[in-house]
Every structure is written in structure tokens, then in C-alpha cells.
Amino acid sequence: xxxxxxxxxxxxxxxxxxxxxxxxxxxxxxxxxxxxxxxxxxxxxxxxxxxxxxxxxxxxxxxxxxxxxxxxxxxxxxxxxxxxxxxxxxxxxxxxxxxxxxxxxxxxxxxxxxxxxxxxxxxxxxxxxxxxxxxxxxxxxxxxxxxxxxxxxxxxxxxxxxxxxxxxxxxxxxxxx
Amino acid sequence: xxxxxxxxxxxxxxxxxxxxxxxxxxxxxxxxxxxxxxxxxxxxxxxxxxxxxxxxxxxxxxxxxxxxxxxxxxxxxxxxxxxxxxxxxxxxxxxxxxxxxxxxxxxxxxxxxxxxxxxxxxxxxxxxxxxxxxxxxxxxxxxxxxxxxxxxxxxxxxxxxxxxxxxxxxxxxxxxxxxxxxxxxxxxxxxxxxxxxxxxxxxxxxxxxxxxxxxxxxxxxxxx
Ligand SMILES: [Zn+2]
Ligand SMILES: [Zn+2]
Numbered sequence: 001x002x003x004x005x006x007x008x009x010x011x012x013x014x015x016x017x018x019x020x021x022x023x024x025x026x027x028x029x030x031x032x033x034x035x036x037x038x039x040x041x042x043x044x045x046x047x048x049x050x051x052x053x054x055x056x057x058x059x060x061x062x063x064x065x066x067x068x069x070x071x072x073x074x075x076x077x078x079x080x081x082x083x084x085x086x087x088x089x090x091x092x093x094x095x096x097x098x099x100x101x102x103x104x105x106x107x108x109x110x111x112x113x114x115x116x117x118x119x120x121x122x123x124x125x126x127x128x129x130x131x132x133x134x135x136x137x138x139x140x141x142x143x144x145x146x147x148x149x150x151x152x153x154x155x156x157x158x159x160x161x162x163x164x165x166x167x168x169x170x171x172x173x174x175x176x177x
Numbered sequence: 178x179x180x181x182x183x184x185x186x187x188x189x190x191x192x193x194x195x196x197x198x199x200x201x202x203x204x205x206x207x208x209x210x211x212x213x214x215x216x217x218x219x220x221x222x223x224x225x226x227x228x229x230x231x232x233x234x235x236x237x238x239x240x241x242x243x244x245x246x247x248x249x250x251x252x253x254x255x256x257x258x259x260x261x262x263x264x265x266x267x268x269x270x271x272x273x274x275x276x277x278x279x280x281x282x283x284x285x286x287x288x289x290x291x292x293x294x295x296x297x298x299x300x301x302x303x304x305x306x307x308x309x310x311x312x313x314x315x316x317x318x319x320x321x322x323x324x325x326x327x328x329x330x331x332x333x334x335x336x337x338x339x340x341x342x343x344x345x346x347x348x349x350x351x352x353x354x355x356x357x358x359x360x361x362x363x364x365x366x367x368x369x370x371x372x373x374x375x376x377x378x379x380x381x382x383x384x385x386x387x388x389x390x391x392x393x394x395x396x397x398x399x400x401x
Contacts, residue, residue, distance in 0.1 A: 014247075021243060026235030033236055043239055047246060054250055069227030076195040076226075087309070089203040089280035091210035097278035099354070101213035119221075119228055138194045138226045139233070144187060159187045166186050169221060 001067040002109055009057035017054055024068075025050055028075050034139045035079060045082060049075040066116045115173060122172030130165040137162060180212040180354035188336075188358065189215070193222035200313025203280060203306075204336045204356065204380045210278040211354030276341050281378060285317065289341065289376065292317070298395075300324060306378075314381045320344065323371035327392050330364040332383025337367070342375035344368055364388075 001023070007016040028049050032042040052074050060070055080088045092098060123131070136147045144162075148155040184192075184205055191197045192205045209216050275288040282288060284306050294302035300321035308315050320326055322342070336358055343352040346367040351357055359365065369375035387393050 014250075017250075018243065018247075021246065025238050025242065025246075027230050027233050029238050030233045030236040031230055043242075046238060047242065047249075050246060051249060051253075055253075066224065066227060068230045069224045072227045072230045073223055080195045087199060089199065089206045089284070091206050091216075092279040095210065095279040095282075096272075096274040097276070097282070098210050099213055099278075101216065103213070103217070116224070116228070119224055120231075123225065123228055134225065135229060137190050137196075138229060141196065143196055144191065159185075162190050163186045166190070166218075166221065166225075169225060170218075173221065 002112070005053075005057055005060050005067050005070075008054065009060055017057075020053070020067075021050055024053070024071055027068075028071065031072070031075060031139060032079065035141050045075070045079055048078055048082075052078065066112055118172055119169065122169050125172075126165055126168060130161050130168075133158065133161045134165055180208075180215065182349070182351055182355035182357060183212055183215040183218070184208055184356050185358055186218075189219055189222055193219060193226060198310035198312045199308040200310055200315045200380045200382075201334075201336060203284060203308065203315060204338050204378055207278055207281040207340075207378060208338050208354065208356045210280075276376075281340075294319060301326070312382055314384075316379050318375075318377050318379050320367070320369040320375045320377070322369055322374050325366050325368040328364065328366035328388045329385040331359055331361050331381065331385060333361060334382055335359040335385070336378075336380040338378040340376045340378060342373040343370040344375045344377070345370060 001020065004013075004016040004020045007013040008020065025046060029042060029046040032045050032049075033039065036042040036045070049071070053071055056074070060067070077088065093100075126134075133147065133151075136142055136150070137144070140147075142150065144158045145155050148158045151158075188197070188201070188205055192202060192209075197205065209219060275282055277285060277288050285292060285304065292304055294304060297303050297318075301324070302319040304317040306315040306317065317340075318326075320342075326344075336356060337351070338356045339351050339353055341353060343350055343355075344367040345351075346357060346365050350370070351367075357367075384396065387396065
């Protein structure tokens with residue numbers, strides 16, 4: 001997928017985009033459908049996301065994350081912008097007050113793929129309870145206290161399951177820090 | 178200076194999911210601008226979400242959406258963003274970097290020297306910051322060097338991000354970039370380190386509960 005996206009960014013390769021589209025559009029649609037009660041809204045946001053993927057493809061850098069992560073962040077941001085009336089404050093790497101990372105990020109496609117593979121493996125080992133929480137945290141509009149209410153567990157348990165899940169994932173990636 | 182007190186996994190997860198209300202998000206985003214390690218943690222959260230997007234049960238879009246998208250792409254003007262090479266990095270400026278990083282600086286309309294502080298009494302100042310989430314109360318606070326914030330507990334969550342100077346709280350030092358998360362269970366009395374006023378961003382979702390009866394009386398006037 002990263003090769004497809006790089007080809008789209010470099011050569012405006014419409015065939016590559018068609019392949020990417022057919023793979024991701026149904027996934028982005030499914031993600032947005034979980035957040036939106038309105039199917040039409042999910043459909044429109046999905047289309048907007050995929051057009052943004054085409055338009056921004058030259059900005060994709062393998063070093064900054066894999067394709068699905070990049071597409072997730074585009075869909076998420078478009079959704080916040082569309083459905084929240086308020087602003088979406090974000091840090092700006094070009095700001096002179098921004099503190100750059102002294103640790104160089106993964107710089108090759110191979111490294112990125114290996115890391116994605118390790119992450120996938122680690123996610124498969126998470127207990128269902130923790131996975132369910134991650135799904136609710138990322139793929140529903142619920143805040144953590146809403147999740148606690150929905151699952152009928154204390155908010156502290158929600159927090160500790162999220163913490164546990166991520167400390168396992170971090171350990172699996174042998175964080176370079 | 179390395180940030181020692183990073184945002185919690187819980188808040189970072191909400192930030193990555195896009196579910197944080199504007200006021201909290203402003204504090205976390207400004208913290209992330211100063212905390213490279215926390216940004217690496219954020220990257221893991223986003224990668225996890227990306228992996229879940231891979232694994233999600235796909236849902237077929239309505240009709241032949243590819244034809245529609247294809248037409249939209251063909252009809253749009255070539256995007257200048259995608260065809261233009263990235264601008265060359267600016268020459269290092271001789272001016273010192275701003276104290277307030279983005280996105281906070283834009284919310285305040287300038288850096289520290291441009292601010293119009295309002296007094297809170299006892300040498301403390303604040304500047305309320307407008308957000309539209311209808312949930313949070315956001316302000317920049319200036320605590321005089323060596324002086325305490327009156328002892329208080331919280332009706333809800335409180336985030337305090339240090340931007341300049343530092344404070345001590347419960348035996349720990351919070352300096353530039355550090356974020357302190359307090360909830361309804363914590364009663365505390367942060368004290369600004371002597372020598373320099375402490376400027377921090379404070380976000381709450383419920384009025385503070387001051388121990389002092391006098392402060393409780395004037396609290397509504399100050400709006401804290
Ligand atoms: Zn670490
Ligand atoms: Zn407090």
C-alpha cells in the first residue's frame with residue numbers, strides 16, 4: 001500500500017489510486033459509520049477523506065507512519081472539523097517554539113513495515129477486554145466516562161485497561177528512547 | 178530541558194481518537210509541541226488506530242462510488258499543495274523563539290510580552306481564553322515567584338501546563354513543558370519556584386474548591 005501511495009504522490013497514478021481506493025474506501029466508511037448515526041454523512045465524509053488522500057498524497061512520508069495510520073488521521077481530522085463547531089488546536093512542527101525530536105524517526109519503508117508487523121502481532125496478543133476498550137475509545141464517539149457507563153465498569157478500570165494495553169504495545173515495539 | 182511530566186495515556190488516547198473537547202485539546206497540543214517523547218507516544222496510539230482501521234469489517238460504499246470520485250478528481254483544479262515542492266526551511270532567525278508555542282500563541286493573539294494580564298489579587302494574574310466547547314474553562318495564569326496558588330481541590334479534572342518558570346507540587350517540580358493532571362481526588366497547593374514568576378495554562382471543567390472561606394466568597398467575581 002505504501003508503494004501505491006508513493007506512486008500516487010509522485011506520478012499522480014490514477015490506477016494506483018483506484019487500487020488504494022477499493023481497499024480503503026470500505027474501511028474508512030466502516031470507521032465513519034461507527035461514529036455517525038447518519039449513513040449519508042458517513043458516506044460523504046468517506047468521499048471527502050479519499051479525495052483528500054489523492055490531493056495530499058505527495059505529503060505522505062513513510063517515515064511519518066504507515067498508510068492506514070495516515071488515512072486514519074485524515075478521516076479523523078475531517079470528521080472533527082465537520083462535526084465540531086469549535087476549533088481543532090494542533091501543534092505545528094514549523095513553529096519556532098516547537099521542540100524537535102532529538103531521536104531520528106524510522107526512516108525506511110522496510111523499518112516501517114517491520115514495525116507495523118510487530119504492532120499487529122502485539123495487538124493479537126492483547127486480551128479481548130483491552131481490545132474492546134481500544135475499539136470503543138477510537139471507533140466510537142464515546143468519552144472514557146461514557147465507555148465506563150456503557151460497560152458498567154468504573155472509570156478507573158477504563159483508564160487502567162488503556163494504560164495496560166498501550167504499555168504492552170510499547171514494550172512490543174521496544175520503544176527507542 | 179527535557180519534559181518530565183508527560184500527558185497520561187488516557188488523555189493521549191482521547192487526543193488520538195479525536196474525542197477531546199477543545200479546551201483539553203489546546204493544553205495537550207501545546208504540551209505535545211514541547212514534548213518530543215510524548216509525540217512518539219502519540220504516534221503509537223495513531224498507529225494502533227491505523228491497524229484497527231486495517232482490521233475493521235469493511236462496509237461497501239453506496240452505489241458505484243469510484244466513478245463519482247474519479248469524476249470529482251478529474252474536475253477539480255490541480256491542487257497547488259500536492260504539486261508544489263515544500264518550501265525551503267527558513268533561515269535560522271536571530272530573534273529568540275517565542276515563549277508560547279502554537280497552538281496556544283494563536284489563541285492568545287501573541288507571545289508573552291503582548292499579553293494584557295488581569296489581576297487575581299495577591300500578585301497573581303490571569304487571562305481567560307475563549308473556547309467554544311461549552312465544557313472547559315481555560316486560562317493563562319501567572320503565579321508570582323515563590324508564592325502559592327491557594328490550596329484547593331477540584332470538582333472535576335484540572336490540567337496545568339507550565340510555559341515559563343516552574344512550580345513545586347507535592348514534592349515534585351513542574352517546569353516548562355510539564356503537564357500536571359489533577360482530578361476530584363486531589364487537594365493541592367502548587368507553589369511557584371522563587372526567582373521567577375510561573376506562567377502556566379490551566380484548564381478545568383468545574384470550579385476549584387478553595388479551602389479559604391474568603392476565596393470562596395470572591396471566587397464568583399474572579400470567575401475561577
Ligand atoms: Zn518511553
Ligand atoms: Zn488544582
